[in-house]
Amino acid sequence: MVVSIEEQNGVTVIELTIDELDADTVAEFNQRAEACLAASDRLILDMNRLKFIDSSGLGAVLSVKRKLDARQGKMALCRLSAPVREIMDLVRLSSVFQIADTREDAVKLVEG
Amino acid sequence: MKVLLVDDDRDIRSLLGLLLRNQGHEVVEYSDGESACAACRDDYFPLIIMDWELNGMDGVTACRKIRKLPGGEYSVVLMFTARSSFDDLQLILHAGADDYVQKPVEIKWLKIRLRIAITNALNKTARRLAEQQLEAARAKEIETGSRIQQSLLLGQPPERLRGAEAAAYTLPSQSVDGDFYDFYQHSESCFDVVIGDVMGKGVAAALIGAALKSRILHAISELKSESRGEPPPLERIFERVQETVAQQLLSLGAFVTLCYTRFYPAENRMAFINCGHPRVIRRGRGGRVEAIANTNLPLGVIHNDRFQPVETALEPGDLLFMYSDGITEARGSDGELFGEARLLDTLAQLDEHRPQAAIERVIEAVQDFTAHGSAKDDQTCVAIHLTGVTAAAPFASDAMETSSELTQLKLIRRFVEAFCQRAAGSHCPELSVTALVLTLNEAASNVMRHAYANQPGLPIRVAADQYADRIEFIIEHRGAPFTPPPIDPDRLNAPRESGMGLPIIQSVMDEVEYINGEDGLNAVRMVYYFPRRQGQD
Numbered sequence: 001m002v003v004s005i006e007e008q009n010g011v012t013v014i015e016l017t018i019d020e021l022d023a024d025t026v027a028e029f030n031q032r033a034e035a036c037l038a039a040s041d042r043l044i045l046d047m048n049r050l051k052f053i054d055s056s057g058l059g060a061v062l063s064v065k066r067k068l069d070a071r072q073g074k075m076a077l078c079r080l081s082a083p084v085r086e087i088m089d090l091v092r093l094s095s096v097f098q099i100a101d102t103r104e105d106a107v108k109l110v111e112g
Numbered sequence: 113m114k115v116l117l118v119d120d121d122r123d124i125r126s127l128l129g130l131l132l133r134n135q136g137h138e139v140v141e142y143s144d145g146e147s148a149c150a151a152c153r154d155d156y157f158p159l160i161i162m163d164w165e166l167n168g169m170d171g172v173t174a175c176r177k178i179r180k181l182p183g184g185e186y187s188v189v190l191m192f193t194a195r196s197s198f199d200d201l202q203l204i205l206h207a208g209a210d211d212y213v214q215k216p217v218e219i220k221w222l223k224i225r226l227r228i229a230i231t232n233a234l235n236k237t238a239r240r241l242a243e244q245q246l247e248a249a250r251a252k253e254i255e256t257g258s259r260i261q262q263s264l265l266l267g268q269p270p271e272r273l274r275g276a277e278a279a280a281y282t283l284p285s286q287s288v289d290g291d292f293y294d295f296y297q298h299s300e301s302c303f304d305v306v307i308g309d310v311m312g313k314g315v316a317a318a319l320i321g322a323a324l325k326s327r328i329l330h331a332i333s334e335l336k337s338e339s340r341g342e343p344p345p346l347e348r349i350f351e352r353v354q355e356t357v358a359q360q361l362l363s364l365g366a367f368v369t370l371c372y373t374r375f376y377p378a379e380n381r382m383a384f385i386n387c388g389h390p391r392v393i394r395r396g397r398g399g400r401v402e403a404i405a406n407t408n409l410p411l412g413v414i415h416n417d418r419f420q421p422v423e424t425a426l427e428p429g430d431l432l433f434m435y436s437d438g439i440t441e442a443r444g445s446d447g448e449l450f451g452e453a454r455l456l457d458t459l460a461q462l463d464e465h466r467p468q469a470a471i472e473r474v475i476e477a478v479q480d481f482t483a484h485g486s487a488k489d490d491q492t493c494v495a496i497h498l499t500g501v502t503a504a505a506p507f508a509s510d511a512m513e514t515s516s517e518l519t520q521l522k523l524i525r526r527f528v529e530a531f532c533q534r535a536a537g538s539h540c541p542e543l544s545v546t547a548l549v550l551t552l553n554e555a556a557s558n559v560m561r562h563a564y565a566n567q568p569g570l571p572i573r574v575a576a577d578q579y580a581d582r583i584e585f586i587i588e589h590r591g592a593p594f595t596p597p598p599i600d601p602d603r604l605n606a607p608r609e610s611g612m613g614l615p616i617i618q619s620v621m622d623e624v625e626y627i628n629g630e631d632g633l634n635a636v637r638m639v640y641y642f643p644r645r646q647g648q649d
Contacts, residue, residue, distance in 0.1 A: 020522060020525070022518070022521050022522070022553065022557070023518045023521060023557045023560075023561065024517075024518035024519050024521055024522070052525065052546075052549070052550075052553075054521075054550060054553045054554060054557065055554055055557075055610075055612035055613045055616060056557070056610075058612065059608070059609040059610050059612065060609075062608075062609050063609045066609070083546040086544070086546045086547070087546060087547075087550055090546075090547055090550070090616070090619070090620070091612060091616060
């Protein structure tokens, strides 16, 4: 299992339980994300355990956001580690996503 | 109007002063020539009324001195005299006076002569103002042109060259010329130097130079993307530049001399196209100097010139010197030109080969020759020194063998992370380990997914070498050879769900090379230069 999924105030929270999301692990992430997308319009991706993400991982996260955008859903990322933040900045994705420091803040971003 | 009244006769001063003040003029009075000259040095008087006979310096001498002061030509000088001989009157006019009044004079005539003088003084003042404004506008134009030149026309010599070092210098003349130079580095072992001169001066010349430079850059980048990143052939660059600018230059009546040289320092050769620019000088071993022949007419002379690069073999230690005609056409005090022969001689006598030192020596020789007179034309030089390529041994090397399963990406990341952390500790604390780990991950992932088409169990070797200034990585594999498509450097600005790997590699690494070996062993070679710290050369 690469993620654990829970519900918080009507928002689906996906917490990555692996420390690296890459071309090897992205397929399972995609499956789980698809399942969540089928069930919810409001998603939070909690990345606190993640220390590395490659272009396949970033592509997968971006794909989730685009699917939600297409149906006026909402998504936020939260609790990014310093190296993941650095990678997001490097590929200029930091401004594409809503990013919160805590899960509570992330919930507020996607609620309502 | 401010009037300077100089007479040693107090009564006349009083009379004239009263007349002028009644007409609303401001009058400054002196009784001697020296004080009058001193007043004119500090202040501008549109009208000067002066008697010939004065205490101390006489009026004619004072008039001559005033005329020699800066701006002294803008005053109307009316000379009073009791003398009436033809020679005397001629002396007054030769001293620079505009008119004279012969004493004694009736008041009604005096008033008329004063009116004429005041009218003339008003005209001269207006002319002075107009000329000052014109001068300010010219100075402004020169300043603008010079700013264009500094910001748009002069490139920075590349710092990281393998087997070569470069330096460049421009001594701007009083006016702005269209001298320009630039460097285009294709890789650490191939770079271009362009040096040119637009005929003409001022903002127009600077703008033509800037436009031409931008056309050249445009041609290079267009051709490079067509040739998948290979340095485009020189003749193709020129053909493309000619297509776009020759007609415009012809219609503007402007032309440009240009020497475009491509250096391959590791291969000890260069190729160039020279369009009417001064010949490139090569200084070889033992101070042997030669000027290498010209081939083409300046750009803008004919609109369908054919370009054929001249190939020249070089040797390690050679110094190549490119310059604008401001160097050879600098004139000595006797009007003689500095000339190519003197330049060759100066370069033959150099006691060291560093390009910066060579340029300094040439500029010094030109300044000695012109007795430090101000330059009429820009003096621009670019010097390239072939240092010879020596393969320095790396400080640290490591390698790992692995296979083409995606699960191995993690091991590759651990290997790169450990190697980079050691390099950061020993050489470069600012090194971004995360960025390098990501980049190697992307390159290895591409090999697994594309070169090996996701087939497991095939060999991959990752090696890293750390040098004083860089880390070189190489990923070797026996998968399909890969030539990357041209990458838009801005591609990262448009986030995408796939295909981000190549732009990441391109943006983090300073050099990326895809090597397709004949024996089926292919590789991606990537070089990362350590960020330069402040204060470092």
